[in-house]
Amino acid sequence: MTESAPLTPRGRRTRDAILRAAEEVIGGRGYSGAAIVDITRAAGIAQGTFYIYFDSKEAVFRTLVEEMGRFTRRSLSEATAGAKDRLEAERLGLRAFLEIAATRPLLYNIVEEARFVAPEAYDAYFTGFARAYTRNLEAAVREGTIRAGDAEIRAWALMGLAVTLGERYGQRNPEADRDRVVAEVFDMLERGLRP
Amino acid sequence: MTESAPLTPRGRRTRDAILRAAEEVIGGRGYSGAAIVDITRAAGIAQGTFYIYFDSKEAVFRTLVEEMGRFTRRSLSEATAGAKDRLEAERLGLRAFLEIAATRPLLYNIVEEARFVAPEAYDAYFTGFARAYTRNLEAAVREGTIRAGDAEIRAWALMGLAVTLGERYGQRNPEADRDRVVAEVFDMLERGLRP
Amino acid sequence: MTESAPLTPRGRRTRDAILRAAEEVIGGRGYSGAAIVDITRAAGIAQGTFYIYFDSKEAVFRTLVEEMGRFTRRSLSEATAGAKDRLEAERLGLRAFLEIAATRPLLYNIVEEARFVAPEAYDAYFTGFARAYTRNLEAAVREGTIRAGDAEIRAWALMGLAVTLGERYGQRNPEADRDRVVAEVFDMLERGLRP
Amino acid sequence: MTESAPLTPRGRRTRDAILRAAEEVIGGRGYSGAAIVDITRAAGIAQGTFYIYFDSKEAVFRTLVEEMGRFTRRSLSEATAGAKDRLEAERLGLRAFLEIAATRPLLYNIVEEARFVAPEAYDAYFTGFARAYTRNLEAAVREGTIRAGDAEIRAWALMGLAVTLGERYGQRNPEADRDRVVAEVFDMLERGLRP
DNA sequence: AATGAATGAGAGTTCATTCAT
DNA sequence: TATGAATGAACTCTCATTCAT
Incomplete structure (x- = not known):
């Protein structure tokens, strides 16, 4: 206990x-x-x-990380509830994530520290998201919403991108225009960089 | 001093x-x-x-972070020396970065810890890369290699993606097939997810 | 109180x-x-x-020590009730004491700890026995059951011997053959070590 | 270490x-x-x-117990060096032991506390003496100095007696006439209590 | 340049005891 | 009578840093 x-x-x-x-x-x-x-x-x-x-000190910390996990999951599922398709859901998810980073910068910080202090909790946090993400992308492929490709690698790539953008355009700069960030990123992701 | x-x-x-x-x-x-x-x-x-x-303890730490910065920069510039265009350079850069994460997991760890221990050093490390990245992407747009778009946002997105993939498919899993990871990611980035 | x-x-x-x-x-x-x-x-x-x-914590402890004192006294007086003479009573007393050590090792431990935690209680415990012992030995001398000698010194010597044997052949080793221990010790005490 | x-x-x-x-x-x-x-x-x-x-605190404590062990062993072997026979050696040993208890009451206390704080050290201390004692008594039997009997039981009995007498007539009462104590006890041990 | 000893503030944690209900 | 919560002093131990040689 x-x-x-x-x-x-x-x-x-x-x-x-x-x-x-x-x-x-x-x-x-x-x-x-x-x-x-x-x-x-x-x-x-x-x-x-x-x-x-x-x-112990570690115990509160872990509790906070778990709390943050629950909070993020809830926020994302609420945010993506009304999406018309899976790509739309991803967009809304990223938008919500940046918002969390901006409005709860401290908890965001805590999750990042878990990487060293409570690696298992950190892993649990991200692996959980990665799994959901992966399933989502696989379904999108099946639906024909997106092109075929390795869903797991894509999932980790997208999460990494979200984490850093959350830090940059949320936590550290709550004034940033997050809608524009999301628009830019999804433009790149959907249509690709090629002219 | x-x-x-x-x-x-x-x-x-x-x-x-x-x-x-x-x-x-x-x-x-x-x-x-x-x-x-x-x-x-x-x-x-x-x-x-x-x-x-x-x-002080912090001093060695900062020195290590800077060393890692120099090392990474050198590695990347060596890796991308023979690239035929800027997108090719990005691909080679990501490939090299994953390799560093796999072969020097300890230094990789150190850089990540700097986020909390020596935020300025951490910032310097990533802002440096972000700037170079941004310039690169702007030039690519001018050259017509890639579509127009906000270079800074793209740069941070790509870096975030690299950092997480480096952790996942390099540091924590040195056996991973990094060529495939790079291929997948660049397929997504170049052509987009849309079918 | x-x-x-x-x-x-x-x-x-x-x-x-x-x-x-x-x-x-x-x-x-x-x-x-x-x-x-x-x-x-x-x-x-x-x-x-x-x-x-x-x-207080000390108060329960003292109560336990006193309880152990009462218990031991009662056990000894019951055990020696049917003795035909005083030396026989001593033998039965030692036998009973070893039995207590074997069957209530925890209380035995508590009494020994009292030496440091509640020295007065410890003293009371042993001084009480020593007095009874001393009286007993004096009476035995008067009766002619044993040779003349300093009863107090003998009493403490016998008690010390009982305590250590209780620890060794009772508390720590409940399987020991305590009858043999008693026989050996009383052979030594009654007839002496001289050939 | x-x-x-x-x-x-x-x-x-x-x-x-x-x-x-x-x-x-x-x-x-x-x-x-x-x-x-x-x-x-x-x-x-x-x-x-x-x-x-x-x-740690326990570490100093153990060191003190060991020190006391060495000190006691040395003192006893010096004290019994000139004994003319084994019974005489035992007498001189007890005498020396009481002297130690009187002159180094603190170390004596420490050894007794080891019973709870560092049971292995305590055991080592006494088991060491018990072994030596046992060997000594066996030799005395072979020499014909003392009657046959279980040497181990006798050894523990004598040690227990020494410990308590040391506490009583040494540590707690440095003014006691220890020569008389030794004389009384050896009178009992050598000739027995029987008239 | 290098050493081993010394420092002392401060950390996390425990626990006998008291309190409000 | 009984409870669970709260207290705060005290404890062991760690460690970055300084010092004398």
């Missing part, structure tokens, strides 16, 4: 306070720059209280 | 030993998992000797 | 549960290795409940 | 200072009552310096 569930409303509030404080502090200073005392101070509780709800 | 230039050959050897040990140790355990004492032990020197050559 | 007397049967059950859990946990991991939370968890109660029945 | 050897005289002095401070502090307040900071303060060094020479 990496954390013990609170039994009372009060406990639930405290646990939530810790999670939000951890998001803020770890997202802001990075994992190893964030001290437990910083988190508990930000949460307005005593240091020892932290360990009632989480077994 | 983050490091003082050594004068004697002996000094140069020691400094090199530190750098190689740092690459190994930091690349292996991550920046904050690597202690100076681990590095000096791996280098076969006393702890105090480290500080004769580098001002 | 180190503990408050419980009134209701429910309270008595809870207090007993705490004592049995404390015996198990402290006996198993040692005094300072045993956390209150371990004890309450083993007792199936909330942490706070502990302090309704005992003032 | 539980400790790293100092390379310079200065280091040797520091390590010694730590050992003496640890003897004093742990011997005085018990293992778990002794904080590293107490030890380093007593040694006049910084807290971190401790960990240059010992891997």
